[in-house]
Amino acid sequence: MIEAILSQLFQTLLAVLLAPLMLGWINNCRSWLQNKSAPGLLQPYRTLRKLFHKDAVLAHNASSLFRMAPYIIFGCMVLAASIVPMVETNLPFAYAADAIALVGVFALARVFMALAAMDIGTAFGSLGARREMLVAFLAEPALLMVLFTPALISQSTSLNTMVATLGQREFALFPSLAYAAVAFVMVLLAENARIPIDNPATHLELTMIHEAMILEYSARHLALMEWAAAIKLMIYCAIGIALFMPWGIVAAGSWPLLPVATLVLVAKLLVAGGGLALLETVSAKMRIFRAPEFLGMAFLLGVLGMLTHFLLER
Amino acid sequence: MPWFEFIPLNIVIGIILFWIALGAAGLIAQSNLHYVTRILLPAGAAAGVALAATAFAAMSQEAALCVVPLGLPDLPFHLRIDALSAFFLVLLGLAATGVSLFYAGYLRAGEDNSPGLTCVQYHLFLASIATIFVADDGYLFMVAWETMALSSYFLVISNHRDAKTRSAGFLYLLIAHVGAIGILLCFGVLQAGGGDYTFATMRAVEPASAGWMTVAYLLALFGFGAKAGLLPLHAWLPEAHPAAPSPVSALMSGVMLKTAIYGLLRVTFDLMNTQIWWWGVLTLALGLVTALFGVLFAAVQTDMKRLLAYSSIENVGIVLIGIGLAITFRAFNMHALAALALVAALYHCLNHAFFKCLLFLVTGSVLHATNERSLGKLGGLIHTMPVVAWLALIGTLAIAGLPPLNGFVSEWLLLQAFLLTPGLPNSYLNMLVPVAAAALALTFALSGYVMVKFYGVIFLGQPREDKLKDAHDARGFERLGLLWLAAGCVLLGVLPVPIILQLGSVTTQLIGATISDSVVASGWLFITPIVPERASYSPLIFLVVIAAVVLLVFLLVRAFYHGRVRRGAAWDCGFPLQTSRMQDTAEGFGQPIKQIFELFFRIERHVPTPFDRAPYYQSRTEDRLWYWLYVPVARVAERLSGWIGVLQRGRIHIYLIYSFATLILLLVFAR
Numbered sequence: 001m002i003e004a005i006l007s008q009l010f011q012t013l014l015a016v017l018l019a020p021l022m023l024g025w026i027n028n029c030r031s032w033l034q035n036k037s038a039p040g041l042l043q044p045y046r047t048l049r050k051l052f053h054k055d056a057v058l059a060h061n062a063s064s065l066f067r068m069a070p071y072i073i074f075g076c077m078v079l080a081a082s083i084v085p086m087v088e089t090n091l092p093f094a095y096a097a098d099a100i101a102l103v104g105v106f107a108l109a110r111v112f113m114a115l116a117a118m119d120i121g122t123a124f125g126s127l128g129a130r131r132e133m134l135v136a137f138l139a140e141p142a143l144l145m146v147l148f149t150p151a152l153i154s155q156s157t158s159l160n161t162m163v164a165t166l167g168q169r170e171f172a173l174f175p176s177l178a179y180a181a182v183a184f185v186m187v188l189l190a191e192n193a194r195i196p197i198d199n200p201a202t203h204l205e206l207t208m209i210h211e212a213m214i215l216e217y218s219a220r221h222l223a224l225m226e227w228a229a230a231i232k233l234m235i236y237c238a239i240g241i242a243l244f245m246p247w248g249i250v251a252a253g254s255w256p257l258l259p260v261a262t263l264v265l266v267a268k269l270l271v272a273g274g275g276l277a278l279l280e281t282v283s284a285k286m287r288i289f290r291a292p293e294f295l296g297m298a299f300l301l302g303v304l305g306m307l308t309h310f311l312l313e314r
Numbered sequence: 315m316p317w318f319e320f321i322p323l324n325i326v327i328g329i330i331l332f333w334i335a336l337g338a339a340g341l342i343a344q345s346n347l348h349y350v351t352r353i354l355l356p357a358g359a360a361a362g363v364a365l366a367a368t369a370f371a372a373m374s375q376e377a378a379l380c381v382v383p384l385g386l387p388d389l390p391f392h393l394r395i396d397a398l399s400a401f402f403l404v405l406l407g408l409a410a411t412g413v414s415l416f417y418a419g420y421l422r423a424g425e426d427n428s429p430g431l432t433c434v435q436y437h438l439f440l441a442s443i444a445t446i447f448v449a450d451d452g453y454l455f456m457v458a459w460e461t462m463a464l465s466s467y468f469l470v471i472s473n474h475r476d477a478k479t480r481s482a483g484f485l486y487l488l489i490a491h492v493g494a495i496g497i498l499l500c501f502g503v504l505q506a507g508g509g510d511y512t513f514a515t516m517r518a519v520e521p522a523s524a525g526w527m528t529v530a531y532l533l534a535l536f537g538f539g540a541k542a543g544l545l546p547l548h549a550w551l552p553e554a555h556p557a558a559p560s561p562v563s564a565l566m567s568g569v570m571l572k573t574a575i576y577g578l579l580r581v582t583f584d585l586m587n588t589q590i591w592w593w594g595v596l597t598l599a600l601g602l603v604t605a606l607f608g609v610l611f612a613a614v615q616t617d618m619k620r621l622l623a624y625s626s627i628e629n630v631g632i633v634l635i636g637i638g639l640a641i642t643f644r645a646f647n648m649h650a651l652a653a654l655a656l657v658a659a660l661y662h663c664l665n666h667a668f669f670k671c672l673l674f675l676v677t678g679s680v681l682h683a684t685n686e687r688s689l690g691k692l693g694g695l696i697h698t699m700p701v702v703a704w705l706a707l708i709g710t711l712a713i714a715g716l717p718p719l720n721g722f723v724s725e726w727l728l729l730q731a732f733l734l735t736p737g738l739p740n741s742y743l744n745m746l747v748p749v750a751a752a753a754l755a756l757t758f759a760l761s762g763y764v765m766v767k768f769y770g771v772i773f774l775g776q777p778r779e780d781k782l783k784d785a786h787d788a789r790g791f792e793r794l795g796l797l798w799l800a801a802g803c804v805l806l807g808v809l810p811v812p813i814i815l816q817l818g819s820v821t822t823q824l825i826g827a828t829i830s831d832s833v834v835a836s837g838w839l840f841i842t843p844i845v846p847e848r849a850s851y852s853p854l855i856f857l858v859v860i861a862a863v864v865l866l867v868f869l870l871v872r873a874f875y876h877g878r879v880r881r882g883a884a885w886d887c888g889f890p891l892q893t894s895r896m897q898d899t900a901e902g903f904g905q906p907i908k909q910i911f912e913l914f915f916r917i918e919r920h921v922p923t924p925f926d927r928a929p930y931y932q933s934r935t936e937d938r939l940w941y942w943l944y945v946p947v948a949r950v951a952e953r954l955s956g957w958i959g960v961l962q963r964g965r966i967h968i969y970l971i972y973s974f975a976t977l978i979l980l981l982v983f984a985r
Contacts, residue, residue, distance in 0.1 A: 052875045059884035061776055063696045065707075075863035079856065095846060096855035097717070100729050104717040105856075107762055111716060114766045118898075121694065121775030122886035126898035129770060133763045134906045140759035144729075145752050151733055152748070157849040216885055220871050292910050303752055310736075310745045 004092045007258065008082060011091065014262065015081035015238065019230040020044035022237070022269055029277035044230060051223035059120045059216055069116035070217065070224035076109035077231040085163045086238045087261040088250055098157040099147045102239075103140060106191070109228070110136050117213035128212025131288055135197060135209065138295035139190045142183060145302025149180040149309055150243050159242070167246035176313055179305030181244045185279075186298035188236045190291070192229070195280045197291055207285065237272045241265070322372035323380050323395045326403060326448055329365045333358060333441040340433030350429040351418045356791070358437055359414035365444065366407030372400040373819050385453065392512050394450035397819040398584065401660060402447045402576045408802060409568045409667040410440050416675045416795025417561040419788070420682065427472050432559075439465040439565065446573050452501035452511035459497065459573075463490040466570060469562040470554050482553035489550045493540025497577065500533035504585055516585040527586060531593050534581040535600075542574035543627045544634065545604040546939045552611070555623035556687070560678025563619060567626040568671035572663050575633055582641060583824035591645035595743070598638030602753050605631025609760040610911050613767065614904040614935050616689050618677050621768055622670065625713065628761060629666045632728070633659045635754060639731050640825070642743070649827035651734050654843050657817050657829060658727035664813070665712065665720040665806060672709040672799035673768075676702055679792060680772060683785040689768075689900035694777040698785040701793055703773045705800040712803040714765040715758045718853035718860075720806035723841070725758055726851055730843050760907075767903040776894035808853050811838045901933070908935060916941060 024041040031038040058067070080102060082093045097105065114129035151157045153176070154165035166177075190197040193210035202208050214225045242249060248264035250257040286294065336354050343349050372378075377396035385391050395403075417436065421429055442465060445458035467490070471483035501511060503526055508515040520527070540547040555563045582589065608628030615621035636659025643652035679702045680695065681687050696703040712719035717726075732751035738744050777783055788796060806813065811833060818830035829843050836842040842850045871877075886892055908915060916936040922929030961972070 052871070055876075055878045055880055057880045057882045060881055061694070061697075061884065063774070065696065065774070071864045071868055072860070074867055075860040078863045079859050082859070093855070093859065095840065095850045096852040096859070098849050098851060100726055100849075101717055101722075101851050101856065104715075104722055104726075107714075107759075108711070108716045111711065111714060111762055111766055115770055115774060118766075118770035118774040119696075120884045120886075121894060121897050122884050122892060123889075123896040123898075124886055126770070126775065126903070129766065130898055130903050130906065133766050137756070137759035137763045140762075141752055141755035144755040148733065148748060148751065152736060156847060157730065157733060158847060161847050215887065220875060224867070224871075289906075289909065299752070303749060306748050307745055310741075310748075 007088055008091050008093055011086055011088060012078065012082040015086060015234055016078060016231060019234040020048060022234050022273055023230045026273045026277050029274050030281060033277055033281045048223045048227060052220050054219040056219035056221055061120050063119055066116050066119040069112045070221040072112050073109045074224045074228045076105050077228045080105045080235050081231055083159060084235055084238050085159055085242050085249055087258060087265050089160050089164045091160060094158065094160045099151060099159055100157055103143055107140060113213055120216045124212045124215050128209055131209045132213055135190050135291055138292055139187050142295055142299040142302050143187045145299060145306060146180045146184045146187060149176050149305045152309055163242045163246050163249055166243060167249055174313060176305045176309035177244060179301050179308060183298045183301035184240055186294065188240065190295055192233045192236055196283045196286045199285050237269055241268045322368050323378045323393060325368045326395060329361050330441045330444045332361050333437045337434040337437035340430040344428045344430030347429045350433045351421050354433050355414050355418035359411045362407045362411035362414060366404045369400040369403035369407060373397050373816055389453060391454040392450035393448045395448055397823045398579060399447040401820050402572060403444060405572060405664050405667050406443055406569050409671050412795045412799040413561050413565050413671055415791050415798060419790045419792030420561055420678055435465050435468045439469060443569060443573055447576060450513045456498060459494060466566055470558040472559050479557040482557040486550040486554040489540050489547060493537045496533045496537025500530050500537055500581060503530040513585060520587060524590060531582065534578055538574040538578045542571050542630045544600055545607055546943050548627050549940060549944055551627055552620050552623040556617055556619035560674055560681060564671040564674035567674060568667040571626060571630055575663055589641050589645045591642050594638045594642030594645060597641060598635055598750060601631045601634030601638055602750055605757045606753060609757050609764060610907060610914050612764045613760060613907040616900040618687050618689055618772060622673055625764060626670060628757065633662050636662060636728055644825055646739055648737060649825050650829065651731060652825045653821035653827045654829050655731040656821050656825060657814060658724050658731055660817055660820060661727060662724035665724050668799050668802040668806060669709045669712040669721060672796060672803065675796055676706040679788040684782055689771045691779050692772045693775045693894065694782060695785060696773045699787045702788050705796045706769065706773060708800045708803050710765045710769040714762040718807050718857040720803050723807060723810045730849055771900050771903060775897045778894050808857055810841055814841065
């Protein structure tokens with residue numbers, strides 16, 4: 001029991017502490033690909049440190065909801081980080097929330113973010129909230145469809161069981177999972193405010209979504225928001241790894257293998273980050289009303305994956 | 315013999331009579347506001363608690379019967395309480411408590427009707443709903459059903475000086491009666507020449523063939539669907555709910571719609587012994603369309619009560635999806651899965667009663683505080699009405715289906731039921747049902763959108779009108795009623811296992827199986843519908859982990875850094891001139907939905923040209939079904955009545971000629 005909780009804590013802390021590094025890695029890769037000089041892998045940590053030291057400036061109109069939201073969103077992300085198997089499959093917390101509840105945690109965080117954005121009552125805030133909810137209601141069903149395919153394969157929605165089942169299957173290409181993986185990458189881009197739906201590098205532009213929502217935040221509140229966003233990106237990559245590249249995630253109680261599993265995870269994250277940077281470099285941001293087409297395609301790919309599973313793999 | 319014996323049915327009858335007596339007591343001093351709000355309504359609320367407690371205990375007891383020699387000669391009323399009716403009585407009791415408490419604080423002198431009259435109609439409404447749940451013959455059921463329709467009709471038209479309210483009430487009454495005809499015919503088919511209209515007879519005899527059973531089911535679906543707001547019989551809902559006073563809208567939406575769900579379950583699972591699988595598929599499809607339709611229309615509404623009314627249509631759709639799945643599973647003899655789907659549907663009924671009553675009451679508080687129900691003129695109320703705003707946030711998160719509140723529990727159970735469909739023996743169903751799950755997921759996601767709009771536009775941002783700055787918070791009984799319902803939302807969300815176990819007796823009665831065994835096996839903390847490896851969810855751990863992390867992070871930030879805060883002007887990209895008019899309005903927030911799902915709406919736009927001297931922009935979003943279905947039907951009805959109207963000349967000698975002709979005819983034929 002104690003071992004289980006210890007390894008749970010290890011994994012959660014790993015995700016929370018490594019998340020800014022992952023972001024730094026992606027930013028560096030992108031800089032290299034775009035022939036810019038890179039800011040350094042540790043830049044996100046420096047930004048966080050700077051923000052935590054500053055005085056928070058709140059708008060006159062800010063309510064307590066606005067001040068609570070960053071903490072709640074951070075809490076949601078930490079919970080999400082503790083239920084996705086990254087290095088080990090038998091997480092005790094994973095019994096408290098399955099794949100559907102994982103989607104629920106993300107939705108909870110998102111609703112608080114949108115409400116906080118509307119709280120000040122500025123034009124940009126409500127614009128960001130509206131667009132975020134637009135992207136969300138298109139991406140959420142797609143994400144559920146993506147998760148349904150492995151859930152149907154493993155006859156379970158528990159993330160532990162799903163990853164364990166997928167990891168033990170023979171090394172072969174399953175068409176249903178291939179469809180689901182493509183759909184998942186599209187959802188990942190949309191949900192984490194990446195190109196082509198949103199541009200994380202943009203600021204003060206009419207096209208922004210995520211940045212528009214956190215425009216009024218400063219100092220520690222902004223730091224928590226940024227950190228939570230980094231953890232979210234990390235979790236999404238981890239879900240992708242756990243579902244579509246589950247090899248190397250060890251079973252419960254195998255202590256000696258834990259460092260190996262951690263190294264494997266880091267290696268996979270490095271590849272995923274590089275891939276993400278490449279995707280973002282070669283594609284352009286699309287207009288907001290093209291987003292339904294993009295996410296509609298993700299949704300259809302998810303459904304196709306599920307139907308393929310029924311047709312070919314049963 | 316002990317002086318008191320616990321017989322639930324007698325207590326329920328007593329509470330029904332008590333409610334009627336409270337109504338009659340209201341007539342004594344019709345205009346005495348203090349008497350009604352400080353004595354009668356709180357007493358009604360107390361009766362609600364008693365009803366809920368009694369019925370909760372009755373759920374795990376044997377069914378009890380009682381024959382009351384009232385009604386027509388030789389046609390006594392039969393009453394019966396079993397697990398199904400007890401569950402719905404719990405729902406009624408709990409919701410009625412909150413609404414009655416709120417009403418005690420909400421009722422004002424000089425508004426609508428006199429307090430005494432409202433008290434009569436309101437308590438009669440409650441009593442008739444309770445009677446529906448315990449009725450055990452078609453006769454009493456229909457009497458109670460009509461009493462419910464009429465008492466709620468009078469409540470809807472409380473503000474009868476307004477022509478729009480009157481026409482909304484008329485539409486409500488019309489569709490209620492069209493539905494009642496369906497129910498009556500359904501009972502006619504079900505009694506199948508068995509002699510009388512008691513439910514016991516209907517249980518005993520089966521209609522002659524599968525064809526007749528299908529007829530009975532379709533009639534029930536039509537009749538109860540009209541009450542529940544099933545597409546395309548939903549038109550009265552968005553008209554009647556906004557017209558009624560807020561507590562009445564709350565009760566109509568939270569409880570009255572459930573009478574239709576109750577009736578459908580009673581007919582399908584209790585009075586009929588067998589089900590045919592495609593009934594379930596039909597119900598599922600109708601439920602999906604209804605849910606999607608409801609949520610899309612809710613997203614484009616600009617009146618807060620209309621928005622909630624459309625959201626009720628959505629939730630009824632979700633409940634019907636659960637019932638449809640249960641029928642399909644049951645027809646294929648997959649009893650455990652049918653029980654799971656049914657538990658999801660019933661749990662959603664209970665959840666909806668809580669969060670929808672809460673939100674409708676919130677709109678009542680807002681309406682009283684600001685005199686405004688158009689979303690475009692509200693905003694920023696979290697500063698002036700903090701208590702209402704925080705309680706409304708609980709309702710908002712619950713209805714958006716977010717963990718760890720109650721909406722998510724039923725959503726989760728329903729999605730689990732969907733994921734188990736691969737066991738179905740029909741391969742088409744195997745593939746199509748998960749696609750239905752996809753549409754359901756879209757509905758859930760859209761409801762999040764709708765509720766962010768609802769909450770954000772009303773309570774957050776800057777006040778859009780100056781008068782909002784003087785809004786006052788809810789006090790006294792009003793606050794107590796809101797608190798009761800919000801507490802229910804949290805408790806049902808965090809501790810679902812006891813309720814699910816109690817629902818086991820309902821599924822045992824209707825389907826003969828429960829999910830209780832697997833839920834009990836893993837303790838009170840986890841919901842595990844099948845086995846823990848398959849799926850588990852523990853809202854309490856969920857809540858505790860998030861709360862612990864929030865607290866920890868807060869303390870860490872304070873310990874390592876500082877808690878300094880400065881107040882300044884909003885940044886908004888450095889744009890200096892900000893007014894409250896620059897925030898998104900309700901129309902603005904709904905605009906993406908209008909654009910993406912344009913097909914669903916009938917949109918009339920007036921867009922100014924560059925040369926207009928007085929340019930104006932106008933856009934109306936309407937329901938296509940109104941023009942495709944209701945308008946043609948109304949036209950046909952008007953034409954037919956026009957033809958019959960030819961007979962009506964208004965002159966006495968012409969009528970005498972009619973009588974004479976009739977006499978001659980009768981003489982010719984009846985020689």
